[in-house]
Amino acid sequence: MDKTFKMLEFIIDDDSDDEKIYNFVSSLADEDVEGEASSSRVPRPRTYIPRDREDAAVRLYNDYFSETPNYTEKNFRRRYRMSRELFLRIIEGISNFNSSDIPDYFMFFRERPDATGHQSLTILQKCTAAIRQMAYGTTPDLHDEYIKIGEKTAALCLDNFCRCVFHLFARQYLRKPTAKDIARLYSFHAQKHGLPGANNDINVLNYSPLFNTIKNGTAPPSPFDVNGHHYERGYYLGDGIYPDWAMLVKAPHSPTDEPRKKFKRFQESARKDIERAFGVLQGRFQMLKTLARSMDFDKIRRHMYACIVLHNMIQENNGFVIGKKEERMIQRNPPRRLHRDLRDRDAMVKEIRDKQVHKQLEADLAELVWNLSPYFRTANIIE
Numbered sequence: 001m002d003k004t005f006k007m008l009e010f011i012i013d014d015d016s017d018d019e020k021i022y023n024f025v026s027s028l029a030d031e032d033v034e035g036e037a038s039s040s041r042v043p044r045p046r047t048y049i050p051r052d053r054e055d056a057a058v059r060l061y062n063d064y065f066s067e068t069p070n071y072t073e074k075n076f077r078r079r080y081r082m083s084r085e086l087f088l089r090i091i092e093g094i095s096n097f098n099s100s101d102i103p104d105y106f107m108f109f110r111e112r113p114d115a116t117g118h119q120s121l122t123i124l125q126k127c128t129a130a131i132r133q134m135a136y137g138t139t140p141d142l143h144d145e146y147i148k149i150g151e152k153t154a155a156l157c158l159d160n161f162c163r164c165v166f167h168l169f170a171r172q173y174l175r176k177p178t179a180k181d182i183a184r185l186y187s188f189h190a191q192k193h194g195l196p197g198a199n200n201d202i203n204v205l206n207y208s209p210l211f212n213t214i215k216n217g218t219a220p221p222s223p224f225d226v227n228g229h230h231y232e233r234g235y236y237l238g239d240g241i242y243p244d245w246a247m248l249v250k251a252p253h254s255p256t257d258e259p260r261k262k263f264k265r266f267q268e269s270a271r272k273d274i275e276r277a278f279g280v281l282q283g284r285f286q287m288l289k290t291l292a293r294s295m296d297f298d299k300i301r302r303h304m305y306a307c308i309v310l311h312n313m314i315q316e317n318n319g320f321v322i323g324k325k326e327e328r329m330i331q332r333n334p335p336r337r338l339h340r341d342l343r344d345r346d347a348m349v350k351e352i353r354d355k356q357v358h359k360q361l362e363a364d365l366a367e368l369v370w371n372l373s374p375y376f377r378t379a380n381i382i383e
Contacts, residue, residue, distance in 0.1 A: 049150070056148035057122045065124060080128075081135045081284050082310070086317045087127075093168045094161075095123055103167070105160040121149060129154045130161035134307065137286035159299060162306035173312040174305060179221050227364035235361060237271040246357035249365060259370035263362075266369050281311055 063070045064084070076084050097106050109123045125147050132143050133154070140154035149157070166174075222234040235249045242248050251267040252260045282288045285307045292300050315321060351357075 051144075051148040051150070053121055053125065053148040054119060056146065057125055060122075060124055060128060060147065079135065080131055082314045083317055086313060087131070090165065090168075090313075091123055091127055094127070094164045097164075097168070103163070105163040105167075108156065108160045109164070121147075121153070125149060126153075126157040127161055130157040133158045134285045134287045134303075134310075137288075137290040159302065162302045165306045165309055166302060169309050169313060170305065173309045173316075183222075226361075227367050229360065229364050231357075231361065237267060237274060239271065243353070244355045244358040245352055246354040246361065247352055248358065249362060252362070252366075259366045263366035263369045267365075281307060284311060284314070 064076055064080075065088075069076075071079075073084060076087075080087050094106065094109050109126055111120050111122055113119055126149075129140075129143055129147050129149050132138065133140060136142075139151075140158065141151035143154070144150065147154075221232070223230065223232050224234065225231070233247055235247050238248045238250050240250055240253060242250060244250075249267065251264040251271075255261045255264050287303065288307060292303075295303075
C-alpha cells in the first residue's frame with residue numbers, strides 16, 4: 001500500500017514528463033526484486049506428503065510377485081482380474097518395449113531416480129495402481145496408503161497403462177475376424193447349438209464398420225447353407241426395432257405356428273447371450289460402470305479399448321478361445337481396400353437391405369430349428 005500512495009503522490013504533485021514516471025515505476029519494481037515485496041502478496045506453501053515408496057514396492061512384491069507370495073493365485077485373480085502370468089507378460093511387454101522413438105507413455109513406466117535422488121515408483125506399483133482403478137472403478141487416490149502413490153500420478157498411471165496396452169496388443173486382440181475365424185465360429189456354434197449364427201449384435205446400425213467393409217469389398221467371406229438355400233454373407237441378430245435387411249435376423253413379432261414360436265425362443269436366447277457380453281465386461285472392470293463426465297472423449301475411448309483388449313487376453317489365457325493361438329496372430333500388412341465405384345456400392349447396399357432375402361432367411365432358420373428336435377413337434381409347449 002505504501003508504494004501505491006508514493007506512486008499517486010508522485011504523479012499528482014510532480015510535473016515530470018512520461019520518461020520520469022516510467023523510471024519511477026521501474027524503481028518500485030526493482031524494490032520487489034531486491035526483497036522488499038508487497039505486503040498484499042500472501043505466500044501459499046505447497047503441502048508435502050512423505051511417502052515411503054521404496055518400502056511399499058518391497059511389500060507389494062512380497063505380497064503378490066515373489067517366489068512364495070503372501071497371497072494366493074486366487075487372491076491375485078480376484079484383485080487383478082487376471083492371472084499372475086498374464087499380468088507379468090503385460091509388464092514385460094511395457095518394460096521391454098524398444099523403438100527408435102519411444103512414446104512418452106512407455107517412458108512413464110521406466111524406473112529412474114527423481115530430483116531428490118530417491119528411486120521412482122516401480123512398474124509393478126504403477127501398473128497395479130492402474131489395474132486396481134480399472135477393476136474396482138475407484139478414485140485415483142484410494143490406494144495411496146498401500147501403494148504410496150499420489151492422486152495425479154495414479155491418474156497418469158491409468159491413462160498411460162491403457163495407451164501401452166492398446167499399442168502392444170490391439171493388433172492381435174482387437175482385430176476384425178478373418179475368413180478362418182468365421183469358419184471356425186460357424187463350426188463351434190454348430191457343435192453347441194446345431195445351427196449357424198452370428199457372433200455379435202449391432203449397436204449403431206447405420207455407422208457399422210462391418211457393413212462398410214462389405215460395401216468396400218474388404219470383408220472376409222462368410223457363406224453358409226441352411227434348409228437347402230445358399231447365403232453368401234453371415235447375419236446379425238437383432239430385435240424388433242431393426243429394419244428387415246438381408247443380414248439381420250429378428251424374432252417374429254407374434255408367431256402363430258409352432259416352428260416360429262420355437263425359433264423366437266431360440267433367437268431371443270442367443271441374442272441375450274450376446275447382450276450379456278458387455279455385462280461380463282462391466283463385471284470384470286467396474287470402471288466401465290462409473291461416471292466418466294470428468295474425462296474427455298479420447299480418454300474414454302482409450303480406457304474402453306484397453307478393457308476390451310485385456311478381456312480378450314484374459315479369455316485366451318483362461319483357455320476360452322476357438323482355434324489355436326498361433327492362428328490368431330495379426331498379419332503385418334492390412335487388407336487391401338478395393339476401390340469400388342458408386343454403382344457397385346449402391347448395388348451392395350441394396351443387397352444388404354434386401355427384404356425378400358430377409359424373409360427367406362427367417363423362414364429357413366425357423367424350419368431348421370424346428371427340424372433339429374422332433375420332440376417339440378409332439379410335446380406341449382408352455383408359453
